[in-house]
Amino acid sequence: MQSKIKISLRFKFLICYLLLVVLTVGLLNTYGHKLMYQRLLDNAETSIYNEAEEIKSQYLANAYLVKSSITSIRKQLCAIHNATGIRIWISETDGKIIIDSDMQKNKEGYNINEYDSSLLSKQTVNSTNADNLLSDQSFCVVYPVTSGLDISFYIILSLPVNTLHSQAVQNVDAILICYIIISALLFIALLFLYLQTVIPLKSMQQAAKEYAAGHYDYQMPEYAGHDHTDLAGAIQYLATKMKDTNEYQKNFIANVSHDFRSPLTSIKGYTQAMADGTIPPEMQGKYLDIILFEVERLTKLTNNLLSLSEFENKGVPLEISTFDINKELKRCLATFEQRCTQKHISLDITFDAKTSLVDADQSKIEQVIQNLVDNAIKFSNDDSTIEIHTREKNQKVFVSVKDHGIGIPKESLGKVWKRFYKTDLSRGKDKKGTGLGLPITKEIIENHGENINVISTEGVGTEFIFSLPKHTE
Structure with a gap:
């Protein structure tokens, strides 16, 4: 139905254009011809x-010499008639024609008054044949040619109106030809613009509808070299982002469901077993510890989700203070002593400096350090070393956490910042992880206006480096 409406609108525009052309042609052939004829008549x-x-x-200044010079005057008037198309009569006061410039239809000797008695009393007559004279x-x-107060002769000049009509038609035809050519060129120009703009825009509109409906594999026609290539590229870019977002949402829901289902299943199972007596009282303490562990997992996951959401929405204000990042690192690292001892x-x-003062949110930076060191320990091999290093450069303090563990595959480096993402290599070692630590870390650092980068070689190790603003006096 919508397609029919669009076709109908295009058809209406075409009909309106053709009607405009036809009406203009008709107007030129009627009113235009009339105006042109009147102008030619005024000029004539x-x-x-x-x-x-x-x-x-030249010829009638001396009335006494006219009759003696009729032959000579006639010859001159015939030349004027042939040159201009104007027929010239010289008549006496009684209306008798004594000279006629038209030798083929000569009316010399005829009396004008006998045919049209009112003709000589007029100055101009728009259309007459003097009663067939x-x-x-x-x-x-x-x-009238006067001598004193008396009229000596009459000069009657006539020009066939069909000559004027022919000239008017020729002029209007010339205008019509120009108009038709311009109309054709304009139609071609409009058609070109239609093909260059409307058709591509309709294709883009259709593509936008397909993308909005979730058909992200829809291929938009390419319009290389057109002004709207950028627009097409922007729509395709938007579609790609929508596709990524859609896939991300699906993965997000799947991951959240999985990470919540597993501990909830354990909690439900053990609680049900204790309630119906399947687990004897002497064994319940062990399973209560498992339930508490799973509850802590759920709590951590929920808190991490809330933190990440708040950071992404810029809803958590940073409490900036000046502190020694070296001292903060030592304090945080002390909390991992037991885990490091267990894995040797x-x-x-x-x-590089004894004291490195930075301007940052101390509690948030502590969270960053905890996440990075926790990851380093988790994915390090036993009997290995984790290197923590700080250095100052260009009003920045750079913090590095480097392990010598399993590393991250090259194809996974850009994905470690995504929510719930875990590399295949890490899945066996990261049973307790939520996949939210690194996304939260990145959001915290970026909220400080700083950057965090990762360098990793599979089987060799991984290094995370982030920057903080150095305190200036």
């Missing part, structure tokens, strides 16, 4: 009056 009237003035001054309907100008892991701590 001026020209004929000028011609009459010229004839009077003229062979064609003509525009006439009557110019030694901590190699190196500080």
Whole structure:
């Protein structure tokens, strides 16, 4: 239905364009022709009056010499007639024509008053044939030649109106041809613009609808070299981001469901077993410890999710203070002493400066250190070393946590910052992890306006480096 409406609208625009062209052509052929004829008539009237003035001054200035010079005057008037198409009569005051410039339809000796008694009393007549004295309907100008107060002769000049109509038609036709050519060129230009803009935009609109419906594999036609290539690229980029977001949401829900289901299943199972007496009282302490452990897992997971959500929404204000990052590192590392002893892991701590003051949120940076060192211990091999190093450069303090463990595959390096992401190599070692530690760490550092990077080689080890603003006096 929508397609039919769009086709109908395009058809209506085409019909309107054609109607406009047809109406313009009709207007030019009617009103335009009338205006053109009137203009030619006005020009002809001026020209004929000028011609009459010229004839009077050259041939009829001396009335006494006219009759003796009729042959010569006739010859001159015939030349004017042939050159201009204006027929010239010289008549006496009683209306008798004594000279006619048209030798083929000569009316010399005819009396005008016998055919049209009112003609000589007028100055101009737009269309007359003087009761068939003229062979064609003509525009006439009557110019009296006076001598003192008396009229000596009449100069009657006539121009066939069909000549003026023909000239008007020719002029209008020339305008019409130009108009039709311009209309055709304009149509071609509009068609070109339609093909260059509307068609691609419709394709993009369709693509946007497909992407909005979740069809992210829909292929948008390419429009290389067009002005809207950037727009098409932006839509495709948006579709890619929507696809990634959609996949992320699916994975997020799947991971959250999995990470919540596992401890909840354990809690439910052990609680049910204790309730129905399957687990004897002397064994219940052991399973209560397991239930408490799973509850702590759920609590940690929930808190991490809340923290990450707050950071991403910029809803947690940082409490910036000045503290010694070296001292903070020593304090945090002390909490891992027991775990390091169990795995025979030694901590190699190196500080380039005895004191490195930074401006940051101390509690949040403590969380960053805890996450990074926890990861390092978790994925380090037994009897290995974890190196912690701080150095100052360009008003920054850089903190490095480097282990010599299993490492991260190259293809997984860019994914470690995603929620719940765990590399295949880490899954066997990270049974207690939530997959949220590194995303939270990244959000904390970025909220400080700083950066964190990871360098890793599979089977060799991993190094995390983050920066903090150095305190300036």
